[in-house]
Amino acid sequence: MKRSTIIALKVLAWIACLWPFGLLVYGAITNTLGADPTANIELTTGYNTLLLLILSLAITPLRRVWSKLSWLIQFRRLLGLFAFFYGTVHLLAYVALYAGFDVNSILADVAKRKFITIGFAAWLLLVPLAATSTNWAIRKLGGKRWSRLHKLVYLAAVCGIVHYWWQVKPGVLSPLRLTVVLAVLLLARPVLAWIQRARTRTPAYSRT
Amino acid sequence: MLIGKPPDIPSSAITPKDRYLNRRRFMKGAAALGVAAAGSARMLDVISPGTAVKAGAKLETVRSPLSTSGEQLTSYEDITHYNNFYEFGVNKDDPAKNAGGLPTRPWTVKVTGLVQQPKTFDIDTLLKLRPLEERVYRHRCVEAWSMVIPWVGYSLSEFIKQCDPLSNAKYVQFLSYYNSKVEKWSGESTIFWPYSEGLRMDEAMNPLALLTFGLYGEVLPNQDGAPVRIVLPWKYGFKSAKSIVEVKFLEKQPSTTWHEMAPDEYGFYSNVNPTVDHPRWSQKTERRVGMPFYAQRRATLMFNGYSDQVASLYTGMNLRKYY
Numbered sequence: 001m002k003r004s005t006i007i008a009l010k011v012l013a014w015i016a017c018l019w020p021f022g023l024l025v026y027g028a029i030t031n032t033l034g035a036d037p038t039a040n041i042e043l044t045t046g047y048n049t050l051l052l053l054i055l056s057l058a059i060t061p062l063r064r065v066w067s068k069l070s071w072l073i074q075f076r077r078l079l080g081l082f083a084f085f086y087g088t089v090h091l092l093a094y095v096a097l098y099a100g101f102d103v104n105s106i107l108a109d110v111a112k113r114k115f116i117t118i119g120f121a122a123w124l125l126l127v128p129l130a131a132t133s134t135n136w137a138i139r140k141l142g143g144k145r146w147s148r149l150h151k152l153v154y155l156a157a158v159c160g161i162v163h164y165w166w167q168v169k170p171g172v173l174s175p176l177r178l179t180v181v182l183a184v185l186l187l188a189r190p191v192l193a194w195i196q197r198a199r200t201r202t203p204a205y206s207r208t
Numbered sequence: 209m210l211i212g213k214p215p216d217i218p219s220s221a222i223t224p225k226d227r228y229l230n231r232r233r234f235m236k237g238a239a240a241l242g243v244a245a246a247g248s249a250r251m252l253d254v255i256s257p258g259t260a261v262k263a264g265a266k267l268e269t270v271r272s273p274l275s276t277s278g279e280q281l282t283s284y285e286d287i288t289h290y291n292n293f294y295e296f297g298v299n300k301d302d303p304a305k306n307a308g309g310l311p312t313r314p315w316t317v318k319v320t321g322l323v324q325q326p327k328t329f330d331i332d333t334l335l336k337l338r339p340l341e342e343r344v345y346r347h348r349c350v351e352a353w354s355m356v357i358p359w360v361g362y363s364l365s366e367f368i369k370q371c372d373p374l375s376n377a378k379y380v381q382f383l384s385y386y387n388s389k390v391e392k393w394s395g396e397s398t399i400f401w402p403y404s405e406g407l408r409m410d411e412a413m414n415p416l417a418l419l420t421f422g423l424y425g426e427v428l429p430n431q432d433g434a435p436v437r438i439v440l441p442w443k444y445g446f447k448s449a450k451s452i453v454e455v456k457f458l459e460k461q462p463s464t465t466w467h468e469m470a471p472d473e474y475g476f477y478s479n480v481n482p483t484v485d486h487p488r489w490s491q492k493t494e495r496r497v498g499m500p501f502y503a504q505r506r507a508t509l510m511f512n513g514y515s516d517q518v519a520s521l522y523t524g525m526n527l528r529k530y531y
Contacts, residue, residue, distance in 0.1 A: 171399050174299075174396075
């Protein structure tokens with residue numbers, strides 16, 4: 001893929017990633033975020049965090065299935081960091097609009113409300129990933145250690161989805177779609193690896 | 209602000225709903241220019257108001273000393289477009305989109321159980337049973353958002369007197385309309401339908417409990433529980449059952465839907481209480497609908513501010529145990 005195409009795609013990706021945030025900012029300024037703007041901000045930022053994380057997790061399986069898509073790797077960091085961005089806005093909105101900056105409330109919530117505990121855990125897991133996302137960090141850690149650290153993204157994504165399930169009313173199935181997609185993407189890795197091992201085990205001359 | 213004082217806001221001073229609508233439409237129009245490329249659902253609202261508020265039939269109402277004063281009313285648009293009515297979908301804007309098929313005529317309310325004689329009331333009979341009053345009430349959802357709504361109805365106790373309950377009827381149960389063909393979205397949650405709610409007899413006989421037929425001086429829009437519902441302003445909103453088809457009098461506490469779904473989260477009483485938290489979130493504060501995001505948060509009031517009228521129902525009762 002040409003370098004100029006990648007750049008153009010990256011510009012589009014930045015616009016797409018910032019779009020929901022832009023809409024929220026605009027809505028906040030013009031007070032058009034609907035009946036319950038606080039909830040709107042929280043749910044939108046939360047949903048986009050999960051969505052972007054899931055999109056970033058789709059890249060490796062896609063590259064394994066279609067080698068023509070190997071250039072997608074250049075977008076994984078962008079998506080991951082934007083997921084962290086939305087997760088951070090989501091956390092800050094909680095601190096400001098739900099907890100009113102009251103430290104005692106926040107500590108009580110994190111300790112007592114399991115959906116907040118796991119949500120906070122999910123964000124904390126993303127912090128070292130965001131911190132080591134730079135080229136400098138990749139070089140410093142070395143490929144193997146960096147890869148091992150970044151496997152934490154799986155745990156963060158699972159914590160994020162559980163956070164969503166524990167937030168909705170019992171019986172409500174809204175998080176189901178994202179859960180299915182995430183499950184497929186997480187299972188894709190071992191399944192694809194198994195297929196690849198099965199292929200290399202079969203001697204070339206007996207393969208049709 | 210509470211019962212006992214004459215209302216500060218005469219009905220004539222309540223901002224007409226169309227002015228609230230126009231305010232919202234203006235803001236939406238301004239925003240639409242900015243989000244032109246987004247093609248968001250809100251934008252479509254402006255160009256083709258398919259979900260625009262439909263004017264309902266007017267209801268003749270009288271003022272009531274039981275109406276709450278000193279609160280800014282929530283806009284008609286918010287009251288009719290931000291609803292929890294899971295039979296029509298679990299998103300807040302689903303009922304407004306999907307409740308159009310709810311058949312509000314003909315409509316009857318069956319009275320069954322421990323009564324002198326089982327009866328069936330036609331909705332139009334119910335509408336004429338007592339003079340319809342305008343009652344402004346605070347409405348507090350268990351999800352910690354709140355509204356102030358000018359309901360139209362009369363005290364539930366008036367209806368109950370007509371039901372002639374037997375002396376051993378200690379509880380009353382309310383069953384809502386359920387039809388899977390009309391309410392095609394009821395599978396979006398794992399709730400067992402029909403929706404069931406209930407009250408202790410003395411709670412139901414409290415003058416504040418409202419048998420409700422309208423809001424903002426008009427019949428209830430479908431998404432708000434047409435054609436008849438109950439409103440219990442001192443309890444979390446899910447207790448105020450919508451679209452009622454049966455009222456049953458019983459000796460024992462009836463099973464109620466949200467309590468069945470999550471017994472540790474939704475109690476039978478569910479009185480608004482800032483000191484008793486929901487297991488998953490605090491109930492100390494609430495978000496007032498319609499305010500800008502930075503001005504929504506406010507303290508939750510004990511019994512939603514109706515202590516004077518209802519606290520005596522619960523003297524000596526452990527409200528943490530009987531949440």
